[in-house]
Amino acid sequence: MAGLGLTLATGKRAYATALQPYSPTFEEFANTLGKPDLGGKDGSYFIRCGGTKRTNDDTTQTAAILILDGDKGLDGGSAPHPQDVHKVLLGLGIKHCIYSSHSNTPDTHKYRVVIPCEYARDQLKPLLEWVFSKLHAKGVELANAPENATWSQAWFFPRVSEHSRACFTHYVHFDGVDLHPSHIPQQSTPLFKAFVDASNTAVPAGVRTPSSHTPATDNWKQRLEAVMEQGRAGEWHHTRTKVGTTAGGLVASGAVLEADAIRYIEDWHTTVCDASGDNQQTRTKELMALHDGFKHGLASPLQDRPPKSSRSGIDWGLSQQLDAKGLFSLPNATSRPYFAVHQKEGAAAGGWDKAAGVWHHTERQRDGVYEPHDILVCSPIWVDAQAHDGQHDNHALMLRFTTSTGVEKTWLMPKSLCGGNDQRLAELLLARGVSIYAAAALLRRYLLECKPDKTIVHVARTGWLDGSFVLPDTTIGARDDVVFMGGELSAEYSTRGDTEGWRDSVGRLCAGNALMTMQASAGFAGALLDKVGMGYAGFHIYGDSSTGKSTGQLVATSIWGGTHFGGSWKATGNGLEAKAALHSDGLLALDELGDSKPHAVNDTLYALGNGQGKQRATITGTARAAQTWRVVLLSTGEKTLSAHLATAGITPTAGQDVRFAEIPVFGKHGAFDNLHGMTDGGAFSKAVCDAAQAHHGYTGRAFLARLVDDKRDFKAALEDAYSQLSPSKPEPQVGRVLRYFALAALAGELATEYGLTGWEAGAATTAVKACFEEWLYHRGGGSLEDRQILASVWRFVETYGDARFTVKLPRNEAEMAFSVLRGVRAGWFEMIGEDKRWLFTASGLQEATKGFDLKRVRTALANAGWLILSKTQTDNPTVVHKIDGTTHRLYQIQPPSMPLTGGAL
Numbered sequence: 001m002a003g004l005g006l007t008l009a010t011g012k013r014a015y016a017t018a019l020q021p022y023s024p025t026f027e028e029f030a031n032t033l034g035k036p037d038l039g040g041k042d043g044s045y046f047i048r049c050g051g052t053k054r055t056n057d058d059t060t061q062t063a064a065i066l067i068l069d070g071d072k073g074l075d076g077g078s079a080p081h082p083q084d085v086h087k088v089l090l091g092l093g094i095k096h097c098i099y100s101s102h103s104n105t106p107d108t109h110k111y112r113v114v115i116p117c118e119y120a121r122d123q124l125k126p127l128l129e130w131v132f133s134k135l136h137a138k139g140v141e142l143a144n145a146p147e148n149a150t151w152s153q154a155w156f157f158p159r160v161s162e163h164s165r166a167c168f169t170h171y172v173h174f175d176g177v178d179l180h181p182s183h184i185p186q187q188s189t190p191l192f193k194a195f196v197d198a199s200n201t202a203v204p205a206g207v208r209t210p211s212s213h214t215p216a217t218d219n220w221k222q223r224l225e226a227v228m229e230q231g232r233a234g235e236w237h238h239t240r241t242k243v244g245t246t247a248g249g250l251v252a253s254g255a256v257l258e259a260d261a262i263r264y265i266e267d268w269h270t271t272v273c274d275a276s277g278d279n280q281q282t283r284t285k286e287l288m289a290l291h292d293g294f295k296h297g298l299a300s301p302l303q304d305r306p307p308k309s310s311r312s313g314i315d316w317g318l319s320q321q322l323d324a325k326g327l328f329s330l331p332n333a334t335s336r337p338y339f340a341v342h343q344k345e346g347a348a349a350g351g352w353d354k355a356a357g358v359w360h361h362t363e364r365q366r367d368g369v370y371e372p373h374d375i376l377v378c379s380p381i382w383v384d385a386q387a388h389d390g391q392h393d394n395h396a397l398m399l400r401f402t403t404s405t406g407v408e409k410t411w412l413m414p415k416s417l418c419g420g421n422d423q424r425l426a427e428l429l430l431a432r433g434v435s436i437y438a439a440a441a442l443l444r445r446y447l448l449e450c451k452p453d454k455t456i457v458h459v460a461r462t463g464w465l466d467g468s469f470v471l472p473d474t475t476i477g478a479r480d481d482v483v484f485m486g487g488e489l490s491a492e493y494s495t496r497g498d499t500e501g502w503r504d505s506v507g508r509l510c511a512g513n514a515l516m517t518m519q520a521s522a523g524f525a526g527a528l529l530d531k532v533g534m535g536y537a538g539f540h541i542y543g544d545s546s547t548g549k550s551t552g553q554l555v556a557t558s559i560w561g562g563t564h565f566g567g568s569w570k571a572t573g574n575g576l577e578a579k580a581a582l583h584s585d586g587l588l589a590l591d592e593l594g595d596s597k598p599h600a601v602n603d604t605l606y607a608l609g610n611g612q613g614k615q616r617a618t619i620t621g622t623a624r625a626a627q628t629w630r631v632v633l634l635s636t637g638e639k640t641l642s643a644h645l646a647t648a649g650i651t652p653t654a655g656q657d658v659r660f661a662e663i664p665v666f667g668k669h670g671a672f673d674n675l676h677g678m679t680d681g682g683a684f685s686k687a688v689c690d691a692a693q694a695h696h697g698y699t700g701r702a703f704l705a706r707l708v709d710d711k712r713d714f715k716a717a718l719e720d721a722y723s724q725l726s727p728s729k730p731e732p733q734v735g736r737v738l739r740y741f742a743l744a745a746l747a748g749e750l751a752t753e754y755g756l757t758g759w760e761a762g763a764a765t766t767a768v769k770a771c772f773e774e775w776l777y778h779r780g781g782g783s784l785e786d787r788q789i790l791a792s793v794w795r796f797v798e799t800y801g802d803a804r805f806t807v808k809l810p811r812n813e814a815e816m817a818f819s820v821l822r823g824v825r826a827g828w829f830e831m832i833g834e835d836k837r838w839l840f841t842a843s844g845l846q847e848a849t850k851g852f853d854l855k856r857v858r859t860a861l862a863n864a865g866w867l868i869l870s871k872t873q874t875d876n877p878t879v880v881h882k883i884d885g886t887t888h889r890l891y892q893i894q895p896p897s898m899p900l901t902g903g904a905l
Contacts, residue, residue: 130183832894
């Protein structure tokens with residue numbers, strides 16, 4: 001059995017503050033309470049909940065036991081015998097332990113009742129009321145002492161004096177069940193129900209109200225009449241409060257049975273209201289006042305001052321029962337104080353006739369009397385749902401409101417805004433069109449007190465979640481409990497026109513233009529990344545300005561949004577991370593690579609390709625979850641990546657080479673081949689841009705609507721597209737980039753199949769293949785490392801061939817001129833026909849290819865056919881040469897006459 005979560009103070013004084021966790025089983029705890037120590041009323045104590053200090057603020061929000069302090073009866077005298085309490089709890093089947101306290105005597109009962117019960121702090125009061133109502137219904141007149149509801153109350157372990165040892169009592173019931181808040185009727189507390197249903201309530205045979213005295217006369221009616229008469233000319237609310245208090249006090253003192261008193265004052269209330277013509281709203285308030293007074297009178301007989309209203313919270317049961325009796329109930333009808341959202345319905349309709357908005361219905365004291373007080377907090381705000389991030393962290397509230405301009409909006413508000421900075425909260429709501437009339441602290445309290453039934457999950461990035469696709473303003477698919485929480489960036493996914501308009505204008509103009517068709521296909525491709533098992537694909541379109549590359553970029557972005565959907569390389573790394581998360585499982589379009597700082601783009605490319613941002617810390621120093629994404633990157637610029645990085649002295653690595661498929665602008669008219677009858681490329685570009693402005697955003701949503709229900713094997717479909725682009729098996733680095741092109745081809749064909757592009761089947765594949773061939777030609781064959789090694793060797797002989805190499809065996813005076821060394825020797829050369837064969841020393845070759853392993857260098861040279869081996873020793877990369885009587889082992893390297901042409905490097 002799990003232990004109770006209590007707190008223990010082991011000091012010998014009542015003021016001991018060295019607290020520690022105390023988790024005995026209930027049986028162990030009950031046995032300890034049954035063995036009192038000898039001594040005064042002092043010593044170690046326990047607290048009903050966990051904590052480190054004896055304060056309400058430091059203790060936990062949940063408790064493990066419910067305690068009834070048997071201190072006195074309802075009449076102020078001795079408490080009923082503990083055996084009577086024991087019998088009632090036995091009848092209820094509730095596990096419990098009762099032990100007498102230090103002050104217990106044969107004539108004056110003093111004891112405590114311990115009931116195992118796990119509950120939250122706000123459930124303590126209803127639990128106590130329920131248990132005491134059960135005791136009182138059985139005639140056990142135990143008073144509800146204030147200590148019962150004191151959360152961090154210290155309860156001493158039993159200690160007895162020598163003369164009272166024989167008076168110690170101990171009752172235990174282990175066989176019952178632990179009490180639980182769910183045992184309490186959820187519709188209403190017993191007193192509410194008794195009050196509303198008074199006319200139908202009969203006192204069960206043999207059961208009396210909480211009094212040991214039998215009513216002897218009808219004097220109680222005279223006392224009530226006197227109070228009623230005094231208040232007839234005054235405010236109705238105060239009259240009814242006083243009547244209720246007096247009636248409750250008469251019941252508590254034993255002058256009248258509870259059911260009789262309730263029936264009498266309810267009849268009086270109905271008669272007076274009918275005669276005065278009060279509207280239903282006022283009648284509801286007055287009935288509530290009667291109840292509050294009656295309840296207070298039970299606990300404090302015949303108090304002269306009206307009570308402060310109960311803080312028990314919303315009671316939907318009372319609201320429903322009042323409606324059933326023909327009484328109008330206020331929204332969220334409850335005991336004051338409470339918040340309610342009212343729409344102005346007008347007095348003629350029996351509804352709210354003040355300003356629409358969030359109202360705080362509270363009380364204020366005037367001349368010692370509590371009266372209703374209503375405060376307009378703000379324009380109507382409904383809290384439709386509470387939200388978390390799927391890990392039950394980062395909580396938020398879904399707010400719904402109408403702006404001052406009449407537009408209905410929703411906002412997923414981070415709950416952290418309610419952390420104390422009321423001005424910041426007010427500023428954000430005011431900026432969204434909410435009108436605020438009261439102190440912002442009251443608005444914050446309203447938001448914190450709202451407990452909507454619906455719970456939703458919020459995500460910080462767009463994309464796939466359990467088969468549905470999350471966009472900033474909607475979720476496409478079966479999930480209806482997911483929303484995007486991405487700030488103001490979500491405005492990028494704007495919509496205009498319709499899908500047919502995009503197909504018949506933008507899509508139609510793509511036909512016959514391979515580069516633009518490929519860019520549009522890449523625009524669809526991001527939504528397929530997860531389905532094909534890829535995390536990234538990247539394309540970079542480069543060429544001179546005003547050649548049409550940005551027009552194709554606009555075509556791709558118009559699938560998802562307007563002109564603000566794309567971005568710039570000029571953004572900071574942090575900004576691009578946020579942008580990537582906003583575009584996850586979609587398109588990340590960035591213009592003008594040349595505007596970025598080379599070192600920044602170097603880091604950003606790796607982050608985008610790896611799908612994860614930087615690890616950062618929270619304000620408490622703990623690690624914050626890094627942002628993640630899957631994107632198709634579509635970039636433009638006037639330079640290639642290597643040319644841009646070279647301006648800062650950075651050499652691209654192989655990893656960067658496969659982050660980008662760099663495609664030069666190609667076509668008869670810049671990036672275009674088919675101008676669709678227009679005069680020039682400029683006019684055609686303007687027509688495309690105008691069409692994208694008129695129709696954007698809806699095509700991407702239509703694509704997703706079909707895709708969420710498409711159950712085909714997309715990984716197999718990608719392999720088919722891959723084989724169509726390149727039937728033979730390419731070199732690994734080329735093959736990796738080829739998958740980017742295959743993904744774009746698959747997406748373009750899929751959009752065509754869905755009826756979104758207006759292209760013929762196969763058009764996307766043809767366009768993408770043309771772009772792949774352009775990329776491959778300008779990149780050259782082989783891996784990037786191979787090409788970099790070859791380029792390094794070629795640059796070295798171009799730079800130092802005449803200074804650090806000499807002719808091996810001069811054949812004439814002309815060649816003698818090349819036999820003078822003017823630097824550190826890197827080798828020799830010999831003429832083979834019209835070409836030079838360079839004879840590198842090992843150190844010379846290492847210098848020429850600095851940064852590469854010599855073994856890797858030999859492999860690259862051999863693969864390219866530049867390394868000439870010995871005819872007799874083909875397994876040795878060096879060849880023996882005898883020069884000036886000395887034998888040397890040299891690398892024979894013979895590049896082609898023009899190695900930098902034709903895309904070779």
